[in-house]
Amino acid sequence: MRVSIVHPRDLAESDIERWRTLQGADPAFDSPFLSPEFTITVGDLQDQVRVAVLQDGQDTVGFFPYERHPMGIGKPVAAGLTDAQGLVHAKDLEFDPQRLIKSCGLGVFEFDHLVAGQPLLTSRHTLHPSPIIDLRDGYDSYIETIKLTSGKTYRSTAYKSRKLQRDVGPLQHDYAVTDSATLRTLLGWKTGQYRRTGRTDRFARPWIVELVERLLATDTEHFGGVLDMLYVDGRPVAGHFGLRTATTLAGWFPAYDTSFAKYSPGLIHHLAMAEKAAKAGIEVIDMGRGEKEYKEKLKNGEYEVAEGQVARPSAGAGVHWMLRVPVRKARGTVLANPVLRSTADRALKTFGRLRTSLQSS
Incomplete structure (x- = not known):
């Protein structure tokens, strides 16, 4: 096994085609975050991005995108933003993970959304559920399932949709919008949500805004950015920007206008988005x-x-162990306990209200 390290911009077209072939051969890799286009675009904006190209004899058998940070600390590409991470590789590939990260110049590779079946996985790693909207049997079948599993939510959302139209006006849903002004509206809502809930505003970092703008302008057979927006009486009320492969849409940045919060516009929008996505050939929405x-x-x-x-x-x-592992274990303890999770969420929202009040005073 030979490992070559390259910057994404230096990948040959044959490498990109091979990457796509390996990605398409295994449903586990069907995420836009594992697509070569995503790594290449991030690499144009973040110079620490690299790709390890794995070769066995004359065959290229894997691509491992990662970021190399000081002291040999490795992270997934666009760490903190992605819901699927790992190596895109040939079936039944075997190698020594420690040798791989050594070849990458890393002492440690940290991840939080490593996809299942990775050669990097061991029994020591913690698995977490990642919810999906499965549309492989069609939108109508999905709705029938939701009526059974979340009937109260479905009925309430349908009622609020009708009430919103009675109170304000007709609903309109536009899928695969390319207008940059619409994107700015969505990002403004998302910034407000981050601040209200005490989270870090991702869009305070200019490179992330530019990344989203570039991805919105990308639309190929294999990969693209998808912006959609729900309107009532011509006014935007909820929307989402995500990424897609030919068959999977990755949920990324959903948000809504809080002045319509009593109508649950986010839920109304998600159901409308699922219907349009299914018609566009999407089989799974990974939330x-x-x-x-x-x-x-x-x-x-x-x-x-x-x-x-x-x-x-x-x-x-x-x-890395001293700085990150105790924090990750503490975070895992909080997230696994509903009471602790709720308490932490309330504390963050209180902090968000105080921060907003201080900024506006």
Whole structure:
């Protein structure tokens, strides 16, 4: 096994085609976050992105996209933003994970959404559910399932949709919008949500805004950005920007206008989005790992993703363990306990209200 390290921009067209072939050969890799286009676009904006190209004899058998940070600490591409991570590889590939990260110049590789079946996985890694909307049997079949599993939510959402139209006006849903002004509206809502809930505003980092703008302008057979928006009486009320392969849409940035919150516009929008996505050939909407109430209400299936690290003896791995592992374990304890999770969520929202009040005073 030979491992070559390249910057994404230096991948040959034959490499990109081989990557797509390997990705298409295994349903586990059917995520836009594992597509070569995503890594190449992020690499244009973040110079620490690299790709390890694995070769066995004359055959290219794998692509491992990653970021190399100081002290040999490795992370997935666009760490903190992606819901699918890992190596795109040939079936039954076997190798030593520690040798791989050594070849990458890493002492440790940290992940939180590693897809199932990875050669990087061991029994030590923690698996988490990642809810999906499975549309492989069609939208109508999905709705019938939701009526059984989340009947109260479905009836309430249908009622609120009718009430919104009575109170304000007719609904319109536009799928695969390319207008940059519409994107800015959505990102503005999302920034407000981050601030209200005490989270870090991702769009305060200019490179992430540029990344989203570039991905919105990307539309190929294999990969593209998808922006859709729900309107009432011509006014935008909820929307979403995500990425797609030919058959999977990755949920990424959903948001809504809070002045319509009593109508649950996010749920109305998600059902409308699922219907349009199914008509566009999407078979799975991956909503991503996370204990969000709306995901539990809308899901009719789930994947599994892993959290953990692969490390070899090194100074960087030791520093990483001291700084990150205790924090990750504490976070895992909180997320696994509904009471602790709810308490932490309330604390973050309180912080968000205080921060917003101070910023506006």
